[in-house]
Amino acid sequence: MGALNERRVTSLVLVLIAAALLSNTYGQQYAELGGAFSPMFFPRIILWMWLLIATLDLVAELVKRRETDKPEVLRVVIIAVSTVIFLWSMTRLGFFLSAVPFTALVLITLNARNPLPLIAVSVGVPMALVALFNHVLVLPLPTSPFAWWF
Amino acid sequence: MIKTLKLAAGTIAGLALAVAAQAQDFPERPVNLVVPFNAGGGTDLLVRGFAPEFAEALGGDVFVSNMAGGSGTVAAAALAGQKPTGYQLGYWSVTVSTIQPQIKDVPYDVDSWVPICSVAASPTVLFTNASNDLTTVDEMKSAIEATPGKYLFGSSGPGAMTHLTTVAAFAGLGLMDKIKHLPFQGSGPALQAMAANTIQFFGDTEILMQRGDFRPLIAFSDKRLENFPDVPTATEVGIKAPLNELYLWGGLFAPAGTDAAVVAKLSEACGTAVNSDGFQKFAADTQTTINYRNAEEFNTFFRAQYEANSAIIDAAGL
């Protein structure tokens, strides 16, 4: 796999992020009030610390090669992407309409193929949550643009 | 895509909600009052006390929801982008509606709203710890001038009403370069620091001041306060307009473009609710100073405040 592996890449990315953020604190137009009054006073301390330790970590990773176990990439990607879509759409399409397809997709991805519990959970759980929060506790979850009651 | 879905859902479920609400039918579904702060704060409490009376006056359901963040701007920004149906109203304070949009880059401004009605307004007061020997404004002035940099005034955060009150006081008296500002995260820690004499001055409403052992120095109102007739107003101690009057007010706002008939209906219901026995009792219990203005009066007041507060913001260097 060459010199790069997952651990080294992650460590490298962390170093780069710290460096980018740090250079950003010097480039921007912040009020230079000096010392404790400067908004960048504290973040600079923290970012220097981050950069320094992350560099040490990268060196440690480079000195000793360590591998991570192989993940089920497809499953993780499906679940991660669908979670983000669900979180995005829940305040737009409403909780119920977003949660049902999301739950079903997660269950199918995780090998739950028995149709009865699959449908029961993916429809029943969101329905129960909406009923509880929107109608019993009157602490409403986001509703769909189509009807105010779900 | 969303439009197609909407049509489909409308036909299938037979929901006639795509049709714009007619004013005479308003409200056909629950009205949502958005509180721009976390549940449990002073504003939240006020709105939750107001909601049932408002619901009764409106002849429909009213529910309260919270959306906090960015000193209230997150909720205001979200509501400014909503369709002006009249079913979502925000309870904005003076800071959310007139101060934050002038100091932060937020996606709303003075023209994003149709003011519905104002509900409450209390003047702010500059006060000090009762255990120190500064009993009058003159004593305070000479003490600060004698030892520049020794005294500190606190605030509940930069840009908060507590900050603007102290700034109005010290800028108005020409003392800004002789006193230091120490911001806190919220009024609680600031008042505790006041009790410990870490800070010497703080500005907030009368109610908050009465909680501790504090001594009022200046009242930022047009006339002297009923409970403290000996405390001079800001004008009396020589603070010039527009720094001389500061009110912590709040009222209901709808997104700009809301149907005028709906606004009139909401404004009227709001008036009935504010004057109801239930809300009057609630206000008396919570020491809230009620101040009802209808849609028209509130609109004039709101725009005047927006202008006046920009002067204080300049003085605070925000």
Next chain:
Amino acid sequence: MIELLPQAAALIFTVEGIAVLVLGTMLGIVLGALPGIGSTVAVAMILPFTLSMSQAPAILLLLAVYAGSVYGGSISAILINTPGTPQSAATCLDGYPMAQRGEAGLALGWSTIASTVGGLVSAVVLLLAAPQLAALALNFGPIETFALILLGLTCIVSVSEGSLIKGLVAGSIGLFLGCVGGDPITGEARFTFGQFQLISGFNLLAVVIGVFALSEVLIRAAAKPEQDQTLVAFKGIVLPPLSAWRGRWKGLAKSVAIGNGIGILPGTGAATAAFISYAEAQRSSPNRGNFGKGEPDGLIASESANNAVTGGALVPTLALGIPGDAITAVMLATLTLHGVTPGIRLMTDNPVLIAAIFSGFFVINLMLLPLGMLVSKAAAPLLRLREAYMLAMIVLLCAVGVYFVRGNPFDLMVMGAAGIVGFLLRRQGMPMAPLVIGMVLGPTLEISLRQGLIITDGSFAAFFVGHPIAAVLVCIAAGMLSLPLITKLRQRGKTRA
């Protein structure tokens, strides 16, 4: 205060009073156990119901929900690695490993007893010495707070299981995340990159739930599929036998003291207390080697401390009329609604009411054990579901919880991002607890440091002149930081040799 107890008891032991205490505690436990609902939302939900009640029951209901929710947060922390409230984040560290080992019931047993003891002791302290303690807390200015938070940060070293360097990187990331948003002194936007939503910073609970719970879901999904596996085996609370407590009493006592002490200070909070107490336990416990792998001492430390905070937080609230956090602010507001003016005269003007509040608080803590058993018994069947169903439901609950924190759609995206980033970092062996600690303590560290520098006109050296408490705390922090480093270096030297 003690002589008023009979009158106070007459206020509490009415039908309404008892009903309020039992139902309130139960509701608090359930709401606290739901990730994200947390103490503040739970208390705010209950608030409208208190409007129609009389003084004492109204306050008792809020207190019951508050104390119940703090305890309830530990249930989901242990069973599904999802802290119901930020103050339960430290409970995950040893609670979840125990649950994975099949000892979920026992873990809950330890945490329940620890919570109860923490709460009871803090109730007694309240009853005996609230005014004196409140006066003492006033000695804690920004400089002392800075020193205390510095001490709290040293626990990053102790919770960095595996790799110290990676723990410190995670801690720095957490501290940085706490800097994002409006500057606490000048109000300027920092690191928002034009995103106005970021002015208020990253929401703590959204990040906590993301890096703990959501990343766990992804890690589970990434592992090789095993058929019909359940997440954790759990039938109900199992109380640890008395003999198992041997050698743990001292740690419990210390944690309770830490929780009480920190609760009294304004603006520090239960999450800080839990982490500091955890760090101290790890430094001094005879079982320190097992921390992070499911050691009861770790559970005891965090749970007794965060429950002791509930009592401590009432001290400045009731004695000075100054709320320490959002929840005590709600309580003060409720008092006002019922015609009681909060403030320094509160205790002198309403002694019986205050005595009733304190003793009611004692009763609430006594009920945590039986009610906790009841609630977790009811929750047990849910946990017997297959892993796939559990994982899907965890995501749904996390979304609901984070949405309710402040109804902000942006927070949901923050949680999603935190989950994915947390997953990537955890695959690399980076512990997530230091990140959370950094984010919890960072903002307080920054504001107290800068406030201190404003007071001393920019001189850091002046922090230690005339501030003996601060000096002592910083010395302890330095000691805690260097000790494990020295031990580690020595061990390394030995293995090499």
